[in-house]
Amino acid sequence: MSRITLDHIAHSYLPSPKTEADFALKEVHQVWEDGSAYALLGPSGCGKTTLLNIISGLITPSHGRVVFGERDVTLLPTEARNIAQVFQFPVIYDTMTVAENLAFPLKNRKVPQAEIDRRVAETIEMLGLGPMARRKARGLTADQKQKISLGRGLVRSDVNAILFDEPLTVIDPHMKWQLRSQLKQLHRRYGFTMVYVTHDQTEALTFADKVVVMYAGEVVQVGTPAELFERPKHTFVGYFIGSPGMNVLPAEVAGDRAVVGGHAVALGQHYRPQPGRTEIGVRPEFVRLDDGAGSLPISVRSVEDIGRYRILRGAIGPHELNAVLPEGRAIPASPRVVFDPARVNVYRDAHLVEAEA
Numbered sequence: 001m002s003r004i005t006l007d008h009i010a011h012s013y014l015p016s017p018k019t020e021a022d023f024a025l026k027e028v029h030q031v032w033e034d035g036s037a038y039a040l041l042g043p044s045g046c047g048k049t050t051l052l053n054i055i056s057g058l059i060t061p062s063h064g065r066v067v068f069g070e071r072d073v074t075l076l077p078t079e080a081r082n083i084a085q086v087f088q089f090p091v092i093y094d095t096m097t098v099a100e101n102l103a104f105p106l107k108n109r110k111v112p113q114a115e116i117d118r119r120v121a122e123t124i125e126m127l128g129l130g131p132m133a134r135r136k137a138r139g140l141t142a143d144q145k146q147k148i149s150l151g152r153g154l155v156r157s158d159v160n161a162i163l164f165d166e167p168l169t170v171i172d173p174h175m176k177w178q179l180r181s182q183l184k185q186l187h188r189r190y191g192f193t194m195v196y197v198t199h200d201q202t203e204a205l206t207f208a209d210k211v212v213v214m215y216a217g218e219v220v221q222v223g224t225p226a227e228l229f230e231r232p233k234h235t236f237v238g239y240f241i242g243s244p245g246m247n248v249l250p251a252e253v254a255g256d257r258a259v260v261g262g263h264a265v266a267l268g269q270h271y272r273p274q275p276g277r278t279e280i281g282v283r284p285e286f287v288r289l290d291d292g293a294g295s296l297p298i299s300v301r302s303v304e305d306i307g308r309y310r311i312l313r314g315a316i317g318p319h320e321l322n323a324v325l326p327e328g329r330a331i332p333a334s335p336r337v338v339f340d341p342a343r344v345n346v347y348r349d350a351h352l353v354e355a356e357a
């Protein structure tokens with residue numbers, strides 16, 4: 001397996017791009033560690049597939065270099081990059097048995113038969129394909145076929161990286177959960193370098209060591225699930241990750257106070273007065289009902305009971321504000337809320353502002 005360096009990569013589908021807006025992928029400079037699992041997460045059209053295709057060799061980037069380990073592969077075609085790929089839909093041979101399908105990529109590479117038998121048996125075991133190993137792929141369900149595709153990706157131990165492009169799309173929801181955890185276990189056991197494209201945050205957060213969040217052609221944050229939750233570097237990350245996402249409220253910020261719609265909000269740290277568009281971000285988990293000093297009035301639109309907790313969806317003035325509340329306590333007729341000061345982040349022009357030391 002290899003480290004992947006994306007050395008000042010950018011890509012435009014236009015022959016002579018002129019402005020930033022002409023780039024489907026704005027400049028990315030990243031070093032992805034050997035043996036780590038990365039998820040590329042973002043909404044449709046944000047550039048995930050473009051970046052994956054640059055790594056696989058389907059696209060030559062307009063700028064920059066792709067390096068596997070120490071080797072510059074920017075101009076190499078996919079076949080010469082020694083990668084395994086798993087796509088949205090199964091890519092298997094219907095006339096072969098499950099075991100033959102798994103053996104195929106190894107036979108192609110002239111791997112000795114004993115090694116093929118060992119790897120195939122191991123892959124069959126890890127994906128729970130034992131009962132159907134000798135069956136032809138033709139009669140299998142879409143789920144089972146996609147499992148074989150995953151197996152074909154995982155069977156080779158000599159690849160630089162395994163790339164997954166939304167591989168669980170065709171899998172039914174129950175099986176999705178199972179396969180996700182299986183992939184995670186396999187990663188722990190074998191230490192593959194994995195890059196996994198998805199627009200589903202649950203998939204990204206359960207699968208990856210590091211989640212690469214993309215928005216409008218930009219990588220806006222690379223972080224562990226905990227980092228993305230606690231310190232979103234961009235308001236989009238706060239909004240996109242979490243359910244409901246982070247509350248974002250326009251505010252004037254100075255010192256350890258923010259003013260939101262005429263109400264003072266305590267901040268956990270000290271900030272210089274911020275020019276530009278300033279907002280505070282607070283996750284619904286850190287908003288609580290409290291009518292004490294420094295509380296803000298909230299108008300309630302709905303309350304959803306999720307079992308162990310409730311989601312209050314409301315607004316402060318014209319701005320949406322959601323809160324995750326413990327079960328039990330009644331919601332007063334004119335509720336007020338406070339934010340946990342240590343959990344309030346400050347944003348300028350959508351980017352996280354660091355507090356003064």
Ligand SMILES: Nc1ncnc2c1ncn2[C@@H]1O[C@H](COP(=O)(O)OP(=O)(O)OP(=O)(O)O)[C@@H](O)[C@H]1O
Binds near residue numbers: 013042043044049051
């Ligand atoms: N072959 C192409 N020619 C021109 N523009 C393209 C091409 N492929 C993608 N784009 C544009 O580049 C941008 C990024 O697309 P990309 O497919 O990388 O996004 P994505 O995040 O993978 O989206 P999705 O989840 O829908 O696949 C989009 O605006 C898209 O319209």
